[in-house]
Structure formats: C-alpha cells, structure tokens
Amino acid sequence: MQDILDRFLGYVKIDTQSDASSNTTPSTAKQWDLANKLVAELKDIGLEDVTIDDNAYIMATLPSNIDKEVPTIGFIAHFDTTPDFSGTNVNPQIIRNYDGKDIVLNAEENIILSPDYFEDLLQYKGQTLVTTDGTTLLGADDKAGITEIVTAMEFLIAHPEIKHGKIRIGFTPDEEIGRGAHKFDVDKFGAEWAYTMDGSQIGELEYENFNAAGAHITIQGKSVHPGYAKGKMINAIGIAQEIMAALPNKEVPEHTSGREGFYHIHTIKGEIENAELGLIIRDHERSSFEDRKKALETIVFRLNEKYNNCIELSIKDQYYNMKEKVMPVYHIVETAKEAMEALNITPIIKPIRGGTDGSQLSYMGLPCPNIFAGGHNFHGKYEYVPVESMEKAVEVIVKICELTATK
Known part of the structure; x- marks a missing residue:
C-alpha cells in the first residue's frame, strides 16, 4: 500500500491546473513539471519507447512477453487538473482505518467531509483515505489513474510470469478543458483499443457518454x-x-x-x-x-x-457518445467486466454524464471505454480517494492485460 500511496502523493503535490483561456498545448507551463517527472519515472521502471512530444503527450511501451500474436492494448490517463478549483499547494491528509465518522478537513474554516452528506464514504470504513486539507482539490482526477497505470506496469515488469501482449500507455494534458485528445496521435499509439483510467468509485465501467x-x-x-x-x-x-x-x-x-x-x-x-x-x-x-x-x-x-x-x-x-464506436467491438467491455469479476469487484456499468478523452479517441479510431480510478467528489475541496480502490484498479489493469493475452 505504501508504495502506491507515496507515488500518488508525489503526483498530487505538483500543480498541473489547466487553463481554458490559453491557446497553447499544454495550456499551462506548469503541466510540464509533472510530465517531465513521468517521463523519467517511466524510463526508470523499465518501459521502452518512452516519448514526449512538443505538446507534452507521453507514450511508452511494455513489450509483449509471449510468442504469439495478440492485440496491442493501451491505458490512458490525464495529468492536468481542473481550473474550477485551486490545485496550488495541495496538502493531502491521510486517514487510516477510517471509522465512518465526520472527517475534519480544516478546523479553522470548519470544513467537514461528512458521511451524512457524502454517503459513499460509508463504503470505505476501515480503509485508508486520502483527502484534501479543505483549501484545494486533491487531484485524484486523474493522478489516481496515472498512479495506477504506472504501478501496474511496474508490477508486470517485476512479474514476468504474468503473460501479456504489447501494452501501450499514454498520458495527456488539458483533458479538463476538453482538449486532452485533440493532439493525441492514435497511429503512433498503435493500439487496437484502450481504456481510460478516469472513472470514480470502485467498479465503474463506462462505455456511454453524452x-x-x-x-x-x-x-x-x-x-x-x-x-x-x-x-x-x-x-x-x-x-x-x-x-x-x-x-x-x-x-x-x-x-x-x-x-x-x-x-x-x-x-x-x-x-x-x-x-x-x-x-x-x-x-x-x-x-x-x-x-x-x-x-x-x-x-x-x-x-x-x-x-x-x-x-x-x-x-x-x-x-459524441462513444457507445456508437464501442458497440461493434463490445468484447473490450466484456474483457474489463471479466477482469473485475475475477477480482470480486462488482462492475457498475452506467452512462457517463459528461465527456471523456475516450469519447474523442473512439471517434479518432481508438475505441476507449472508461474504468474507475477510485476517487470521489472531483473538482473541489471534498475530493477523496481510498488507497484500496487504487490498489484494486492496479489489479484490474494487470488482469485485463493477462486476459487479453489468453483469449
């Protein structure tokens, strides 16, 4: 648990807020701070073909470790945070063995994260929660997704006995202002399909959006x-x-x-x-x-x-609704569902009441359902993520890679 927690904390403390009024990509220079850190980290854990282009789009490869042809799949997340709430000086709070009661985020301002209002908290009694200090957002959207993808790749490298095909990963800027997929090079990415790790509570699996x-x-x-x-x-x-x-x-x-x-x-x-x-x-x-x-x-x-x-x-x-592009290859949803069920996670299949990079990518030729990253109450001071949900997301990624290689 501590490794994934430390990685996540290191990411969220870097301010990567995007700016819709900017015409550059990325829209803010500070997004480069995390982007460059990620490039170095991907190389350090042993991924190949690690690249970052002039617009801060990051791609990397985990080569296949089997001798048969299987589909190349991908996992994608974004490193910017929303301009709707401050992402400067994020000071995460760690709540271990959560007791199901109110969490005081900020005593001076009387900011309380309460299960009386946020009932989902009660799902996570006994778990470790990461919250804000009541003055900023947390950034689990989508630094939890990045944490999970990097951790899953590191795990697969350390466990070559788990067989998998070629895996591509991609990290994008500016998703929160609707531009995350605009300059994503689908041909360069080279996957038959991918999954964005950008959903909320554990079990979410989404292939429909507005x-x-x-x-x-x-x-x-x-x-x-x-x-x-x-x-x-x-x-x-x-x-x-x-x-x-x-x-x-x-x-x-x-x-x-x-x-x-x-x-x-x-x-x-x-x-x-x-x-x-x-x-x-x-x-x-x-x-x-x-x-x-x-x-x-x-x-x-x-x-x-x-x-x-x-x-x-x-x-x-x-x-547009990515359902139109996912339904002809619905087996990619079934694979994610099978992975969750194998890990005793109940899939929550529901439409996204919003957009996702996966929607645009699906219409660009890369079918791309969305999988939970574990966080709740995105884009504000009440944001939190259970560490156990991030760990389960890592397991789902690994299981999808394994299932894709054995089908």
Missing part, C-alpha cells in the same frame, strides 16, 4: 430613455430572459439523472444594448441531441421574427 454541444447567443438591443421607450427600446436583457423562459425548466442538470439530457446555461452577462448567454446541450441519444439543438434554433428564430433579427446563435458540437 453527445455534447456548446452554444453562444448574442443579443443586440436598443437603449432609449425609459420615459420615452414605448415601441422603441429593445432590452437585450429582457430577450435573454425570454430565451431562458422558453427552455424546458426541468431539463437542467439539477433536475436530471441517468440518460436524461439537459440544457445548461452557465454564463450570462448583459445590459440593455447587449447581452450574451453561454450554454451547453447534452443528451445520450443522438436523435434527441439533434432535436435539442433544433429546439434552441427554433426559439431563436421565433424571437428574431419578433425583435427584427437582433439575436445571433452559434452552436458547435463538442463530442
């Missing part, structure tokens, strides 16, 4: 003295309100779950002369996804007729 689009609406109004405004003023703020009111009020993130889609207005700013709305559109079914985009276009069309074409709408698709 179809996603982003929309931006700008409204040009006309400001007139309010005492003489009748028939003349066009209030851009009021039109923005009409757009919001026209959207289904229950089809929002806070009222949906499972495979239910939504509209999510995440930014609004404006004054009488100008207003802007930013929103995202999500749905698991492609037909419903297209219907949602058309519905928004119809709302804008009707209001443009009413207000003399003062509204501009742009919609840009972001990613």
Whole structure:
C-alpha cells in the first residue's frame, strides 16, 4: 500500500491546473513539471519507447512477453487538473482505518467531509483515505489513474510470469478543458483499443457518454430613455430572459439523472444594448441531441421574427457518445467486466454524464471505454480517494492485460 500511496502523493503535490483561456498545448507551463517527472519515472521502471512530444503527450511501451500474436492494448490517463478549483499547494491528509465518522478537513474554516452528506464514504470504513486539507482539490482526477497505470506496469515488469501482449500507455494534458485528445496521435499509439483510467468509485465501467454541444447567443438591443421607450427600446436583457423562459425548466442538470439530457446555461452577462448567454446541450441519444439543438434554433428564430433579427446563435458540437464506436467491438467491455469479476469487484456499468478523452479517441479510431480510478467528489475541496480502490484498479489493469493475452 505504501508504495502506491507515496507515488500518488508525489503526483498530487505538483500543480498541473489547466487553463481554458490559453491557446497553447499544454495550456499551462506548469503541466510540464509533472510530465517531465513521468517521463523519467517511466524510463526508470523499465518501459521502452518512452516519448514526449512538443505538446507534452507521453507514450511508452511494455513489450509483449509471449510468442504469439495478440492485440496491442493501451491505458490512458490525464495529468492536468481542473481550473474550477485551486490545485496550488495541495496538502493531502491521510486517514487510516477510517471509522465512518465526520472527517475534519480544516478546523479553522470548519470544513467537514461528512458521511451524512457524502454517503459513499460509508463504503470505505476501515480503509485508508486520502483527502484534501479543505483549501484545494486533491487531484485524484486523474493522478489516481496515472498512479495506477504506472504501478501496474511496474508490477508486470517485476512479474514476468504474468503473460501479456504489447501494452501501450499514454498520458495527456488539458483533458479538463476538453482538449486532452485533440493532439493525441492514435497511429503512433498503435493500439487496437484502450481504456481510460478516469472513472470514480470502485467498479465503474463506462462505455456511454453524452453527445455534447456548446452554444453562444448574442443579443443586440436598443437603449432609449425609459420615459420615452414605448415601441422603441429593445432590452437585450429582457430577450435573454425570454430565451431562458422558453427552455424546458426541468431539463437542467439539477433536475436530471441517468440518460436524461439537459440544457445548461452557465454564463450570462448583459445590459440593455447587449447581452450574451453561454450554454451547453447534452443528451445520450443522438436523435434527441439533434432535436435539442433544433429546439434552441427554433426559439431563436421565433424571437428574431419578433425583435427584427437582433439575436445571433452559434452552436458547435463538442463530442459524441462513444457507445456508437464501442458497440461493434463490445468484447473490450466484456474483457474489463471479466477482469473485475475475477477480482470480486462488482462492475457498475452506467452512462457517463459528461465527456471523456475516450469519447474523442473512439471517434479518432481508438475505441476507449472508461474504468474507475477510485476517487470521489472531483473538482473541489471534498475530493477523496481510498488507497484500496487504487490498489484494486492496479489489479484490474494487470488482469485485463493477462486476459487479453489468453483469449
């Protein structure tokens, strides 16, 4: 346990927060700090063909140790952390033999990680938890995944009696700002399929995700003295309100779950002369996804007729449901499921209510389901990960490698 814990702690203490406003790859220079450390470590444990390109994409190879042809598979994780919460000066807390009670993350600020609110904590009584100190995120998303992949490769190197084919690993920047797969060289990676180690609680196995689009609406109004405004003023703020009111009020993130889609207005700013709305559109079914985009276009069309074409709408698709690309090779999900069951882990197969590098990679020709990395409450001060879940993830990786070589 201590080895995997020490490795994880070493990673999370390095600030790798990405920045959506940047046009570089990686989006922040500090991501190079962990990237360069990883390159050195991969070489030290004995992996071959360790490379890092000009955009900080890392790849490495564990050669096959069998004399027959089997598929080359891969494991992928990202080393950036979200810009949504501070990743500077991460100070992890170690809670050994967790007793199922409240955990005081920060006494001064009265920040409590409580099972009364976060019920999943009770699954891990008696285990070792890594938490934040209440002032930063932890970074288990996805430094737990990186820890697990590196540890699994190190274990396979130390245990040549476990037979496996060629294994490729890849670590990416900027996943948290939606760019993790943008410059990933699938041909260079050379795997028939891969798994992202980027899920949450132990047992998660995911091969479905949202179809996603982003929309931006700008409204040009006309400001007139309010005492003489009748028939003349066009209030851009009021039109923005009409757009919001026209959207289904229950089809929002806070009222949906499972495979239910939504509209999510995440930014609004404006004054009488100008207003802007930013929103995202999500749905698991492609037909419903297209219907949602058309519905928004119809709302804008009707209001443009009413207000003399003062509204501009742009919609840009972001990613699609990887299920379409995974189903033709569903055996790769079955292999992961079989690996978990062999280790007495109950697979939790469910759709991702979000995106994943695996979605984009699947559409780039690398089918890529997602496997648990073990963490909970990502992107904030209540984030934690059980060390035992990371250990189980390592075992799943090793078992997948073994099963792929024996099928």
